[in-house]
Amino acid sequence: MRFDSFDAIRSAATNLPGGDAAAAEAAAARQDTLTKPPGSLGRLEALAIWAARWQGQPVPRIERAQILVFAGSHGVARRGVSAFPPEVTAQMVANFAAGGAAINQLARSAGAELVVVPLEVERATEDFTQAPAMSEAEFAGAVSAGFDALDPRADILCIGEMGIANTTAAAALSAALFGGTGADWVGRGTGVDEEGLARKAAVVDAGLARHADALADPLRAAAALGGRELAAMLGATLAARRAGVPVLLDGFVATAAVAPLARLAEGGLAHAQAGHVSAETAHRTLLAELRLDPILDLGMRLGEGSGAAVALAVVKAALACHGGMASFADAGVATG
Numbered sequence: 001m002r003f004d005s006f007d008a009i010r011s012a013a014t015n016l017p018g019g020d021a022a023a024a025e026a027a028a029a030r031q032d033t034l035t036k037p038p039g040s041l042g043r044l045e046a047l048a049i050w051a052a053r054w055q056g057q058p059v060p061r062i063e064r065a066q067i068l069v070f071a072g073s074h075g076v077a078r079r080g081v082s083a084f085p086p087e088v089t090a091q092m093v094a095n096f097a098a099g100g101a102a103i104n105q106l107a108r109s110a111g112a113e114l115v116v117v118p119l120e121v122e123r124a125t126e127d128f129t130q131a132p133a134m135s136e137a138e139f140a141g142a143v144s145a146g147f148d149a150l151d152p153r154a155d156i157l158c159i160g161e162m163g164i165a166n167t168t169a170a171a172a173l174s175a176a177l178f179g180g181t182g183a184d185w186v187g188r189g190t191g192v193d194e195e196g197l198a199r200k201a202a203v204v205d206a207g208l209a210r211h212a213d214a215l216a217d218p219l220r221a222a223a224a225l226g227g228r229e230l231a232a233m234l235g236a237t238l239a240a241r242r243a244g245v246p247v248l249l250d251g252f253v254a255t256a257a258v259a260p261l262a263r264l265a266e267g268g269l270a271h272a273q274a275g276h277v278s279a280e281t282a283h284r285t286l287l288a289e290l291r292l293d294p295i296l297d298l299g300m301r302l303g304e305g306s307g308a309a310v311a312l313a314v315v316k317a318a319l320a321c322h323g324g325m326a327s328f329a330d331a332g333v334a335t336g
């Protein structure tokens with residue numbers, strides 16, 4: 001899909017398919033026939049029913065899982081908002097290709113295909129304290145790249161990112177969408193000290209002031225304050241909704257990136273689960289705003305899709321029970 005404007009993205013992000021209610025109902029009914037006390041698999045039961053709705057089948061399966069990691073460079077990285085230098089983004093893209101990053105191991109462990117999509121990492125976005133991070137055309141191009149990266153045959157999609165300074169972009173976008181100041185939304189990211197944290201908050205406040213006229217429109221806010229990898233995560237998540245592919249979100253950055261979809265349409269993120277809540281402090285606040293209940297809470301604060309990849313193992317476990325268990329009738333087990 002080639003988007004060329006905010007309006008084109010907005011129209012794709014409204015009028016979304018609502019999922020297969022009959023498949024979800026059949027999955028819920030099936031759960032109650034399985035050889036266990038009703039409800040005893042807790043969240044695993046809800047995950048199976050959720051997957052049934054969005055895959056459109058009463059017995060959902062995960063044979064093909066895709067992890068998409070988008071990489072981008074941020075102009076605002078020059079402002080001293082990360083504990084690491086901006087070159088790390090391109091260096092980590094090379095590390096992904098060589099198989100040496102955490103996400104390479106987690107993808108293999110979860111039985112998922114990892115696809116890394118660098119988005120002009122050699123060319124940073126504009127510093128958002130000075131200008132919009134991206135023009136409308138650039139933003140639409142990055143959303144399109146994300147949309148096209150989805151394998152529509154995937155049974156589930158995990159999204160993640162790499163981009164030094166992107167917790168600052170995510171904080172700014174979250175403040176634009178849900179209110180508050182920089183101090184409410186910034187965290188340590190890669191590990192900035194107290195001074196770095198204060199700098200991050202000031203940079204976010206400067207961005208919010210600079211782009212005050214764009215903040216009421218979720219897509220304009222995402223172009224002004226976000227980044228290419230954030231825009232691409234939004235595009236991939238939108239493509240997944242339209243292709244019947246359920247989504248596992250990663251941490252604070254991934255959640256902030258797709259949050260505009262929830263602002264554009266009621267239930268715009270209904271096909272997505274929060275894979276985990278990261279240790280980036282504002283992630284909890286953001287998930288509460290979006291009414292997303294994270295599957296895992298492991299104190300992770302990496303990004304790269306790592307939390308989503310670990311949560312994939314949980315969703316696979318849920319579907320293994322849902323699809324493989326015998327019913328009371330078939331197993332000859334007495335009901336309560």
Ligand SMILES: Cc1cc2ncn([C@H]3O[C@H](COP(=O)(O)O)[C@@H](O)[C@H]3O)c2cc1C
Nearest residue numbers: 082084161162163164165166167189190303
């Ligand atoms: C070696 C290394 C590997 C990473 N993998 C993910 N991130 C994570 O850290 C960055 C965001 O934190 P901040 O806003 O503080 O820069 C992103 O690139 C994110 O994916 C990494 C960061 C580093 C240094």
Ligand SMILES: O=C(O)c1cccnc1
Nearest residue numbers: 251252253278301302303
């Ligand atoms: O939660 C995240 O997305 C995150 C946290 C720290 C560093 N990078 C990403």
